[in-house]
């Protein structure tokens with residue numbers, strides 16, 4: 343789950359850093375002492391706050407937070423790591439095993455079992471990989487670091503509140519390096535706001551209790567707008583003359599309009615029309631598959647605002663119900679290195695298409711520059727950075 347970190351990053355652009363953030367001369371121990379004062383004022387007990395005595399910053403957390411990948415992940419690789427035959431079979435088996443519980447959850451929250459299983463698979467490999475960090479230590483490390491101090495300080499205080507409420511012991515509160523906890527990787531604020539005691543034992547245990555895990559995740563999805571009578575989306579075929587400027591989650595149209603534009607199912611049959619809006623999303627650009635994405639796709643983005651993530655959750659859920667593999671995966675999709683993305687940005691800038699300071703990241707400005715270049719070059723305007731595009735903007739090689 344990444345959403346709250348993303349909204350925090352947005353907030354940093356508009357809100358000045360709070361005074362509570364670490365000042366350069368404040369040692370970690372002094373910082374903990376100030377945190378303790380704030381926690382006491384919030385009513386957190388001395389017994390819970392004793393856990394702060396054992397906390398130290400974790401170098402590995404900052405290392406992971408600062409790590410820069412050398413290559414930009416491709417959709418082919420992202421999907422291939424998460425949607426495998428073994429994973430599909432395991433999901434189907436677990437759906438059978440927990441059918442009664444998942445049906446009870448569907449009736450209460452309106453989230454279909456195969457989607458819950460897909461989130462469960464991707465967040466923690468069905469509970470096998472929930473992260474081995476102490477959540478208090480990880481959050482304290484990130485809160486002491488000045489960059490997103492206020493956001494992680496609030497999460498740390500909420501984690502202490504959860505311990506104080508008796509749901510879990512401080513030493514057992516494990517999670518990812520960024521503080522995401524349990525089998526569905528909830529941040530403390532999500533646990534606090536949406537956690538449900540599904541097995542009625544008085545505690546919310548998102549690490550071990552499947553009723554608590556499924557009830558909590560379904561409650562979060564339901565409150566975020568999930569529709570139990572709709573699917574997430576479907577793979578479609580775009581007509582040859584399709585205007586790629588219409589792609590992206592920013593453009594929503596009624597299904598009838600997409601149908602009138604000539605979009606079909608992969609079988610060639612017309613798309614089913616209901617009173618729903620949808621967007622066209624292209625996780626691998628015009629050379630890859632196209633998906634008609636409905637409202638549940640947008641709700642999946644609330645969980646984690648990544649196109650790869652949302653398409654993969656939806657597709658894995660489809661596969662659990664026996665659907666076919668994605669039909670139009672790109673052939674030989676090549677990963678761009680960060681160095682190559684920087685070169686692409688510099689060359690676009692030199693050609694007069696403003697992609698900002700080359701930083702190796704494909705953001706909104708770079709996509710917009712790519713689209714302008716594609717318009718002038720009569721290429722499909724998918725705004726997608728690729729090796730092929732980089733080769734196109736390089737000066738022509740001297741021909742012998």
Ligand code: CA
Pocket residue numbers: 539540541542543544545546547551554
């Ligand atoms: Ca419980």
